[in-house]
Amino acid sequence: MRAEPARSGPPAPGRFVRPSALSFALWVGAAALLLWSLQTAELSLSRLVNGLPQMARLLGEMMPPATSRLENIAETLLDTFRMALVGTLFGVLLSLPLAVAAARGLSPARPVYYLARALITFFRTVPDLVWAIFFVVTVGLGPFAGVLTLTVDTMGYCGRFFAEAMEEVDTGPQEALRTAGSGRAGVIIGAVIPSALPSMIASSLFALEQATRSSVILGLVGAGGIGIELKASMDMFEYDQAATIIIAIFILVAGVERVSSALRARLI
């Protein structure tokens, strides 16, 4: 670069926009809450470092992973994955209209927006156990109840993230379609979804992965699943067995993630 004498123009505007009194108060409040929270957390680096040998011991007990029931585990994992697949599929399909209703700018009306948002939040807030109870009394024990629970879970997650992905996309193409006289459906399918697709794929496959991992629910409704196997291993202190199951899940999850990544890479 040349050592050009830096000439200066007219005075630059202020470094920061002066916040309004309200937002200033909000920021201060947030900072105070944070500080107060940090206190309760009883953070201590020395405790963390001193405890590391204990962690190593525990890790040692997980090694080497038990290989005795490998086949069994693989089979259970596949079963779990299949149920997760169905639950997620339904969840994703149902999330699409819900997300449209919950996306600012796409939602047909203000009340619909708030209703859809509340519904999605509700799906997420009610714990899995409660959903599991609901669905067991409704459809009885078995995979169906598990699938329904996973569906609701997925809707609570995908509904929200689909909506946010749709809110975030560039509005240019949407404007173009709207000015061409297209209706809401056309704008969504023609401009919003193609743009939001990579993000939506990521969310969907995350939901699938999540459903597989959190499959303890399936156990609750009597549909078996890898989750209950893992829990049993931990409860019975068979750490090496647990390690094997975790590794198996890891491989599956990493696989799903690679699929997600490959699909997205094609699109981005």
Add this chain to the structure above:
Amino acid sequence: MRAEPARSGPPAPGRFVRPSALSFALWVGAAALLLWSLQTAELSLSRLVNGLPQMARLLGEMMPPATSRLENIAETLLDTFRMALVGTLFGVLLSLPLAVAAARGLSPARPVYYLARALITFFRTVPDLVWAIFFVVTVGLGPFAGVLTLTVDTMGYCGRFFAEAMEEVDTGPQEALRTAGSGRAGVIIGAVIPSALPSMIASSLFALEQATRSSVILGLVGAGGIGIELKASMDMFEYDQAATIIIAIFILVAGVERVSSALRARLI
């Protein structure tokens, strides 16, 4: 519109790009897996519909929500939220560099990318219970162990979604900064993060919300929390009490979501 006789140009290209043999095989395989999975799910609409009265009965048991311990619940919820806040904060801060390493196009090298991805997946795959045990033997009972568990949870989630948000943003501004001779750090802080920010805020506040909801973890490490209250209510069959707790969590979660939405609306 005018009834203009539609004139036709040269022949249009094929409706669909012919898939390669490999991707055709993959699609067929995926479809087969899906069909097979649908079978095991034992779906039955009639069972669902017939069971609805049962669900209504159960819902009745939750009504009206108990108000006796409202104050207590609010306090516990606030405590939980504060721990969640700290855990999420650390998780988000640690996720940032991890996400950069795990973002295609920003990661310094291929092996780093795979390593970071694997680490993030690992954080997510190892169940909360295992993390909780690890940390509780390392730092002892109490909020600190809970915060560490939540931190790892958040990293497993935010690490991934930050990375994907960074991958998805428009590359134009990044190119501009790179051609201006900026290094990786400059490109990330100057172009990538400002563009990915709405999505990152959504992910972070979702992680916060998730940490509050899934605070059963805190119970695992003896740090109390609303999760354990809810579990106790359910275990004691105090469904009206459980309903109150769920509603309280709902209000908090909806609040966090409104904050997320407001922050994002300012940015988008």
Add this chain to the structure above:
Amino acid sequence: MAHLAHQPVGGAVDAPPTVIPLASPTPVLAVDALCKRFGPDLEVLSAVTLSVSRGESVAVIGANGSGKSTLLRCCVRLIEPSAGRVRILDTDVTAARRRVLRRVRQRVGFVFQRHNLVPRLSVLSNVIHGAMGRTGALAWHQGAASPAMRGEAMHCLERVGLAELARRRADQLSGGQSQRVAIARALMQRPEVVLADEPVASLDPSAGAEVMDLFARLMRDEAVTVVFTTHNLEHARQHAGRVVALRGGRVSFDLETARVPFDALGDLYAR
């Protein structure tokens, strides 16, 4: 004639006959006292009044930031005007409910300054999007469109000279190619009015001339009304019947092309 640039002249609906002989009694596009403010102290359009008759061709000129794009966008309510009225094709756009607005927009082809193609879809799909107003959401993708629509879209692409790129993803086009796809999409609407925001800014001279000729043919053969903004005064001179000049959000002049002082527009563009 440089004074013209300073004092708004004619074209206002309240005193049109003296200055511009309107071709038909009911204008295709009538903008009346349109104002647009972004925030409290940023008035981008101030009482813009304008009237365009069927088959007319109007060039809107003005310095960067003078409000040309904002004016066009307000006309189809992509931007909600702060005050004033817009009528297009006998419909009060500013007061229109959603369904009515949709019907008007369908008849107005809009070419965006930034093109606004859907980046991940093919060029052909993007062009077919223009038909969405009349055929519904099925036109979202070339694979789902009817053969007739696909043929028509290819015809539109051919008119802008891009038929051979039909299959290309829209984000892999050069600047000029993407602009021409945007024009083809507007043609696909079978528009009665075309509002084009710098439609030839990225085009090479010959492609630019072709597009301007295309607009001229549309006007002549199909009585399409064309309002376009441009920084190319040569285009304004050759292809517009009338020139509207904006300066700081106000109509600086509104004259038949023959009477525009093209050599003395310094004031219009002065900062």
Add this chain to the structure above:
Amino acid sequence: MAHLAHQPVGGAVDAPPTVIPLASPTPVLAVDALCKRFGPDLEVLSAVTLSVSRGESVAVIGANGSGKSTLLRCCVRLIEPSAGRVRILDTDVTAARRRVLRRVRQRVGFVFQRHNLVPRLSVLSNVIHGAMGRTGALAWHQGAASPAMRGEAMHCLERVGLAELARRRADQLSGGQSQRVAIARALMQRPEVVLADEPVASLDPSAGAEVMDLFARLMRDEAVTVVFTTHNLEHARQHAGRVVALRGGRVSFDLETARVPFDALGDLYAR
């Protein structure tokens, strides 16, 4: 002279002295047999050879899709060339490792056809980004930059006539304003070479002339080398010392401006 448009003439490094007298022995920018293919059967640049000396001003012209943007982007390796070499300021860009590449890029101001501003940051922050190469990541936001840098950025903005918009968010600019911010950002780099891709396409006539004058002043006063693409032949004629014409990814001609047959370029733009 229309035949010129058909057969590549001169400018190739292997036979330069006969056609173009190079001003200095080591060219500032030397492109040698550059090829770029997108996919197996889409060759966008075919053996482009070009050499630009210090203080020269070169206009690159050509039809839409002829490869102008691709050429400029290959020069700074925003696009990885398929074959051939590029040297800028004595550095082999095509072979450069990351650190070296960064150092070269720092010295080259690039103006993008699509402007490529960071939409959510202020105009001033976007301009300050130009300084990132020399001052590091701190220049990411105007609030973090040093007073000197902020002053310099305001100066750059003033040069393109936008000082009063320093605070505006970049996505709230008009087309021409955003283009001028992109130019200011390139100036902020204190560049030795400017590669500008249609830098005045969205500018009004007077702003366009000002920017071209600005480039001329940079060349004269600071020996900055400017390569710009344009569809405005008038600009090429007035402001370029040399004109390089691309046709279908090949150099159609490479001539001193005085010898360019501006009135017979039909073939260059023919489809």
Add this chain to the structure above:
Amino acid sequence: AETVRMAVTDVAGLEQLRREWSAFTEKMKEYTGYTIEFAPVTSRTAAVELLRSENVDLVLTGPAEYVVINKLTEAKPLLGFSRPDYFSGIIVMADSGITAVSQLEGKKVAMGDIGSTSSHLGPSAVLADYGIDPTQDIEVIHTADKIGYESLKRGDVAAWGTNYMSDFVPLRAAETALSPGAFRVIARGPDLPNDIMMVGAHVSDEIAETIRAAVVEHSDDLIHAIVAEGGEENQKYDGMQFIAEVKDSDYDYIRKAYATIGHPEFGEFVGD
């Protein structure tokens, strides 16, 4: 003063204590001079590891956990904590035609969490006593109490093995559609061994003795702190009692149950 860290795992009947334990710890401080840091830990795995890593000194836990902790750590029993009517039952619907445990063969039976004393080990031991191998002859579904109960009513499971007093009775009492006579208990086990307070191997005998002495001496006071402070609703836990001496062999029933559910490593009788 010394601080004693105490973890409480999932001891049925102590929920109120978990919510509001300040009364109990204050009393303990008063009687022992030790500050008791008191924390409920929902996972027994965590509790065991806490003891092993010397992060807690005392664990108050159930019989199943005791057997495990006793096996995996050097921790010693300190005090017993007896509760009335603590036993498991196998419950079927009265109109199901099932009257004997043997009829359950090949059917589904709902139980609670794996390793839970009263809703997994207890029922399994009962079944085994009647000649049904819970790992082979029936399909066990581990689920939440409420789900087990509802599934039983729906007929999705043939029987439900659970804690009779604290799980089944409250649910039956809240039942509106069915009368109590709609259910039938086809088998019940013996009263299960006491809940137990264990002391880690790293804790000095002095501390352990001080605590034991205080608890034994002020037994009524402490129970009052647990039960009465919880309010009206908690009176049903009245009748708890601290037991000063704990015999390890009391827990052999649980050990046998572990063997029954396929975990013989916890089934070996200590001393055999």
